[in-house]
Amino acid sequence: MRLALLAAALLSTAAVAAAQTPPQVAMEPANRWHEKAREIYARTIAFETVQGRNQSPQMAEYLMAEFRAAGFTDVVVQRHDETGALILRWPAARPSGRRPILLMGHMDVVEARREDWSRAPFELQEADGYFYGRGVLDNKQGVVGVTAALLRLRAEGFQPDREIIVLFTGDEETSGNGADLAAGTWLRDANIEYALNSDAGGGAYLADGTALGFGIQTAEKxxxxxxxxxxxxxxxxxxxxxxxxxxxxxxxxxxxxxxxxxxxxxxxxxxxxxxxxxxxxxxxxxxxxxxxxxxxxxxxxxxxxxxxxxxxxxxxxxxxxxxxxxxxxxxxxxxxxxxxxxxxxxxxxxxxxxxxxxxxxxxxxxxxxxVDIARPSDASPLREDVLAAYTDSIRARHPDVAIVPDMSTGATDGLYFRTRGVPVYGVGGVWIVVPADERAHGRDERLPTRAFYENVDHWTDMIRRLAGPAG
Ligand SMILES: [Zn+2]
Missing domain, CATH: 3.30.70.360 (Alpha-Beta Plaits)
Known part of the structure; x- marks a missing residue:
């Protein structure tokens, strides 16, 4: 996840506006889907999905069980190397002829040692309006946001008019083999029109409440x-x-x-x-x-x-x-x-x-x-439908905030699809306060509780819009 870089880029564009009120970081669950998302968040943070003792396969099995209990039938865990990936396919209920979309996230996290942290890293904790734990930002919030949104849409009778495919990988922070295998083998013939990546994009605020904007990631160096x-x-x-x-x-x-x-x-x-x-x-x-x-x-x-x-x-x-x-x-x-x-x-x-x-x-x-052979990658074209869906969803919760396309200087799982001609958009809906919350890969990683719950609603809106009749 490149949120920190994004925040740095947005920082340079900060309006010299008069100080506003501090951003409201705290929020209580507003409905049962928020509560469900929090429950899944707590379970997933507890899986130590780190290199050397990677529990991504166990986390994938747990999520698969949640999906199956909700009525999804085509869910598998693909084992590979020392890890595994989850793939879910939700066929179009009312086919529109539009090609499938892919929703992406990664389950693995960077190592965190108890002695380096001021609290237990593999235990979801809530304090001062924040969730704490390894992966609360990078990228378990994304996995949970996509998961909870799908559970909700299914329960509410949503009928996608195109196939929705989900890929949660277990080695984004290390080899990226899962995404490479998915793009090149498992989903090679899936005819995906474009992918939405929960591991990129997102917004930033300054502590005084100045909104720095939200980025939609369309390219990676x-x-x-x-x-x-x-x-x-x-x-x-x-x-x-x-x-x-x-x-x-x-x-x-x-x-x-x-x-x-x-x-x-x-x-x-x-x-x-x-x-x-x-x-x-x-x-x-x-x-x-x-x-x-x-x-x-x-x-x-x-x-x-x-x-x-x-x-x-x-x-x-x-x-x-x-x-x-x-x-x-x-x-x-x-x-x-x-x-x-x-x-x-x-x-x-x-x-x-x-x-x-x-x-x-x-x-x-x-x-x-x-040192390694890199594959050429193109920037994804700025799609009007994706940009409009992202802009509307973000502004429903952050009125008037700037939405800025972003090219990041690092690589995520999205790269493996871009190199094969599938456009990828980093459209995460979370936001942080900079620089205080720029802790991905670092100590005491945290995410505003409000950003977590908003992100569940954000993914619900994005999927409804881009895989439903309105899109
Ligand atoms: Zn990440």
Missing amino acids: IYQSFTFTATNPGGHSSRPRPDNAIYDLSRTLQRLEAHRFEPRMNDTTRAMLTHRLETAEPPLAAAIRRWLADPEDGEAADIIEATPTEVGLTRTRCVATMLAGGHAENALPQMARATVNCRIFPGVDPASVLSTLRELARPDNVTVEP
């Missing part, structure tokens, strides 16, 4: 690392050679530092930048206007990219992150190696990034190899 290696015959350090692996590597890295990849723009970054115009300082606003008018204007893109809050928005970025080399204080280095991490702009082929890096390294005979 591709994560790809490379090793740069310089080799040399070496020798005794008392007799330096004209060539030297460390100097060769450092010259190449300096060229990398100066290099700028070609600027790129898509629907999502265009919308993000248009939104920035409302609050950007005059010099940044001028550069944004120039670039929006002419995406070939690399100089304007450079000015935007050099602004700390906008880094990474205009192109692929690569940066040196690790360094190793030499084997003795008194020997000429036979090897020097750097790790370079790239965040590749959606739609850019990772192979073209590799060839650019090799060109940069060639003058010094430095070799460049990818």
